[in-house]
Amino acid sequence: MSILVGASTRLVAQGITGREGAFHAARNKAYGTNVVAGVTPGKEGQDVDGIPVFNTVADAVEATQANTAMVFVPPRFAADAIYEAIESGVDLINCITEGIPAHDMLRVYTHLRRGPQALVGPNCPGIISPGIATVGIMPTQVFTPGRVGLVSRSGTLTYQISKELSDMGIGQSTVVGIGGDPVVGSSFIDILTLFEADPDTDLVVMVGEIGGAEEEKAADFIAEHVTTPVVAYIAGFQAPPGKQMGHAGAIITGSSGTAQAKKDALEAHGVRVGTNPTEVAEVVRERLG
């Protein structure tokens, strides 16, 4: 078992004929993901590594029964690509694209939340259920199958912590990158809810960073609704206010969004917060006993 992606995933890759889209769709397929289709307007009839290309997502879904879309479309056209995926009826959309204007995402988010479909991302590395399937750009070799879930706003920190867990012999059920933008489709709470319901996840690692208040909201949610143990990490204690630290969403605004406030909120609800990635893995090992 796993969450979001697994053996039943049928993936359509939007933007499959681009350099990144072609490379990663082929890698996802090589890992074992059932990549059934790609979409690039005007390129129908071609194939990428044996994956058939369609002009529209609707046509791809009709022909292949794809249930998951992965968006690799450049930022200016990404909102349109997500709307197209929503209207095609797929259950899950994973948007990798970085640099989508925030107002575009505000409209996409508001529209999406009125329906039943899920969006993970944008500006994220994707999702992997190790040994089963992966969607996105994660370096698959650092993950191993197991029973620890991980949800993160950062790509490289996800890889770092997953590798440290793997090196200790602790595998992962599913690893989800929710993205580093101010507005993302799925929050920590959304993913924690899925892990809580997953019988094959024994513990969840939550990796946050400065900016916004999603970690604080998650802390309250954990206290009330989550029985699965949670171990956290927060990056950005040294970040100065008002400066964007790489990710569009990683910015302290006035006095809100600091790493300390997030750490305090989590610890107030009994969630252990590691001071560095290695310590996080060590705390996980301790908690698992």
Place this chain on the structure above:
Amino acid sequence: MDLYEYQGKQLFATQGIPVPAGEVADTPEAARAAAERIGGKVVVKAQVQVGGRGKAGGIKVAENPDEAEQHARAILGMDIKGHVVHQVWIEAASEIEKEYYASITFDRGAKKPLVMLSAAGGIDIEEVAATRPEELARLHVDPLTGFQPHHGRWLAYHAKIDPVAIRDVVAVLERLYAGFISLDAMLMEINPLILTTDGRVIALDAKVTIDGNSVSRHPEMADFQESGAEDPQERMARERGVTYVKLDGDVGILGNGAGLVMSTLDVVALAGGRPANFLDAGGGSKADDVVTALEVLLSDAKVKALLVNIFGGITRCDEVAEGLLTALERLGATLPIVVRLDGTNEEEGRRIIADRAPANVVVEKTMLSAARRAVELAKEAA
């Protein structure tokens, strides 16, 4: 991207929001000429992106062009909380009857624009929000249906705006919202929004932040970005497309991925050191990227030691190592450099450094040991 007051006011004017007549000047002589063209009493305002400039002496009223020139001479070059004044804004002085507050914020928590209005303007609005919340009317707007006239009326009545000004204040809110959307703003704030003694409603200040991800669809913003009087290293980094934030320590940091770099700064601080910067070399990190990144880092004279912290995902550590060697050869850097490579092809990468790097480059296996080593070396070099 934060705009200066004068840039915000120019944008307001294009949106139909009333602002006083004004001009920007970067010399006392230009300030005098501007005051002559505007005529009458003017206000000379320091253009810095920091609060409290009035208290610091950065805002002065001038009765005539002579005084405008004198004030500009005093204000230009002034250091206000670490921000040097390079420009002043000269505008027609206004006769103030009332000071209001109006703003629209991109509320990422609520995932909606937040419109705020208060009759208690001209002062720190966070204080009003904390001590007299009932005087600050707040309203979230559905991003798909947008700001409607009834929203404006609700805000004006609940903020207890003077009846004579309601129609004009509502018009300002509507235009502010339209501008907030069309300009891809994260913040648009007017404090104060004034009612003049002759009954007009005018924006006397402008605080505007534009979403950096939207700049490609607003070519007019490129000029605003260029005129920013930012830190020289930050400017260099931006021109070369490197994600860089300057801090005030002496351990230079180069890493890949925003989260990992932030984490590296934290680990350096935990090891007793002070990070000099945030620098994300990004996903590729080939030789040219490493050269560019190192050039930016080494242009900061405070940097005494360098910590290179790479996690190889799609990026391969051996490629990063080769890039680093090429960069060092080209730049001839002699300061101590600690390299930590983890992930894809880490062994090969470490071997390349160990076998072929100059003596000032050392390899550490973990992020923690690398941070400690870099901190020690920076202290020795200081």
